[in-house]
Amino acid sequence: MKTFIVHFLIAFFGSYVYFKYGDPLVPYNAIWAVLVASFIMFLLWLTSPFYHRAYFHKLPQAISLFVYFLKELVVANFRVAYDILTPNYRMNPAVVAVPLTVSTDMEITLLATIITLTPGSLMIDVSADRKYIYMHTLYVKDNDMEAAKQEVKDGFERRILKLTR
Amino acid sequence: MLDNINFLLIREIVSSVLIIMGVIFMLISSIGLLRFPDFYIRMSAITKGATLGLGLILTGMGIYFNEPDMLLKVLLIIGFTFLTSPVAAHVIGRTAVRNKIPFWGPTDLEEFKDYLRKEHSNHRDHERDNKHL
Amino acid sequence: MSLFSFTLIFAMAALSVCVVMIGIRFAMGPTLPDRITCFDLFVANIIGIVAIYTELTGNQDFIDVAIILSLFGFLGSISFAYYLMKSSR
Numbered sequence: 553m554k555t556f557i558v559h560f561l562i563a564f565f566g567s568y569v570y571f572k573y574g575d576p577l578v579p580y581n582a583i584w585a586v587l588v589a590s591f592i593m594f595l596l597w598l599t600s601p602f603y604h605r606a607y608f609h610k611l612p613q614a615i616s617l618f619v620y621f622l623k624e625l626v627v628a629n630f631r632v633a634y635d636i637l638t639p640n641y642r643m644n645p646a647v648v649a650v651p652l653t654v655s656t657d658m659e660i661t662l663l664a665t666i667i668t669l670t671p672g673s674l675m676i677d678v679s680a681d682r683k684y685i686y687m688h689t690l691y692v693k694d695n696d697m698e699a700a701k702q703e704v705k706d707g708f709e710r711r712i713l714k715l716t717r
Numbered sequence: 718m719l720d721n722i723n724f725l726l727i728r729e730i731v732s733s734v735l736i737i738m739g740v741i742f743m744l745i746s747s748i749g750l751l752r753f754p755d756f757y758i759r760m761s762a763i764t765k766g767a768t769l770g771l772g773l774i775l776t777g778m779g780i781y782f783n784e785p786d787m788l789l790k791v792l793l794i795i796g797f798t799f800l801t802s803p804v805a806a807h808v809i810g811r812t813a814v815r816n817k818i819p820f821w822g823p824t825d826l827e828e829f830k831d832y833l834r835k836e837h838s839n840h841r842d843h844e845r846d847n848k849h850l
Numbered sequence: 851m852s853l854f855s856f857t858l859i860f861a862m863a864a865l866s867v868c869v870v871m872i873g874i875r876f877a878m879g880p881t882l883p884d885r886i887t888c889f890d891l892f893v894a895n896i897i898g899i900v901a902i903y904t905e906l907t908g909n910q911d912f913i914d915v916a917i918i919l920s921l922f923g924f925l926g927s928i929s930f931a932y933y934l935m936k937s938s939r
Binding site: 568571572579581585625626629632633635636637641643644645646647664665668669670671672673674675676677679686688689690 | 724728742745746748749752753754755757758760761762765766768769780783785786788789799802803804806807810811814820821823824832
Binding site: 729732733736737739740743744746747748750751756759760763764767768770771774775777778781782784786787790791793794797798801804805808809811812813815816818 | 854857858861864865867868871872874875881882883884886887888890891894895897898901902904905910913914916917920921924927928931932934935
């Protein structure tokens with residue numbers, strides 16, 4: 553995590569300084585800026601096995617988590633938009649208690665942030681013994697609470713566990 | 718060959734398409750804010766639509782201004798919005814639970830009863846403590 | 851007037867309609883947390899309007915307003931919710 557932040561800052565400011573004060577080979581626009589930043593990131597990632605071996609495997613998983621999260625964000629937004637624009641409600645809200653496998657502070661924070669950013673689900677609280685989180689969700693099919701829990705556990709929590717352990 | 722392409726036109730088209738998409742998301746979330754029946758449903762469905770719409774509008778603006786400074790500022794605003802929006806939603810939601818805002822009728826509260834009972838009895842304990850003081 | 855600036859003015863008009871709808875919910879919202887949510891959404895809309903206005907005029911100084919507004923909107927809604935939590939106990 554620390555390595556990722558340091559690499560990201562180096563890539564970000566490297567790209568910024570290159571286009572602002574350097575003598576760029578390509579004309580500036582947003583696409584080239586992002587490409588140069590990811591190229592610096594890629595070079596730094598290639599050097600990482602010498603000092604931080606785990607980071608070499610974890611960056612692809614982090615990217616796959618990010619892409620999956622973006623996909624979920626857009627899909628859930630369209631589902632809620634469909635529900636808003638058609639006259640009848642299709643939703644079936646419930647508050648479910650999702651049992652947690654993740655344990656440390658950072659993992660719980662990451663999971664809660666991702667759940668809250670996805671439309672249609674809102675995290676209310678963590679139970680006192682940190683075994684459950686209470687999640688308010690909109691779409692429970694046929695009153696099947698287990699399926700809603702399993703969706704969270706298979707989707708986000710499995711990827712976060714892969715990333716942090 | 719590169720000289721024949723009108724880059725300004727391309728930027729204008731991309732930027733206006735992104736802005737129109739963002740505005741449509743904003744409009745849908747405002748209609749939902751008026752239509753949905755219950756505070757928690759409004760909260761969980763609406764705030765994120767507005768966040769996505771704002772991100773799209775700002776991205777379109779950053780693409781139109783063709784400068785590193787502008788892109789830096791736009792990325793700063795987008796990152797800050799995406800970081801703080803779930804925190805605010807979580808805090809407001811928990812405040813609503815503590816203040817006993819009612820849930821919508823069909824909501825399934827089977828697994829949430831224990832938490833609600835504990836929370837509200839805590840509430841009464843505090844009132845008693847304050848009287849004692 | 852080009853098609854591009856027409857699009858931007860149309861987008862600003864749509865966002866203004868959004869602000870009016872949020873105002874209606876702000877006036878009739880049954881409870882106080884509803885109004886805090888409205889305030890949050892209101893700040894997001896104003897940031898969007900400022901961004902589109904920046905693009906329309908081409909004056910780059912206005913984007914600083916949006917940065918400050920995003921900071922203060924978050925602070926405002928958090929402090930409002932905190933006050934509500936403390937006062938109910």
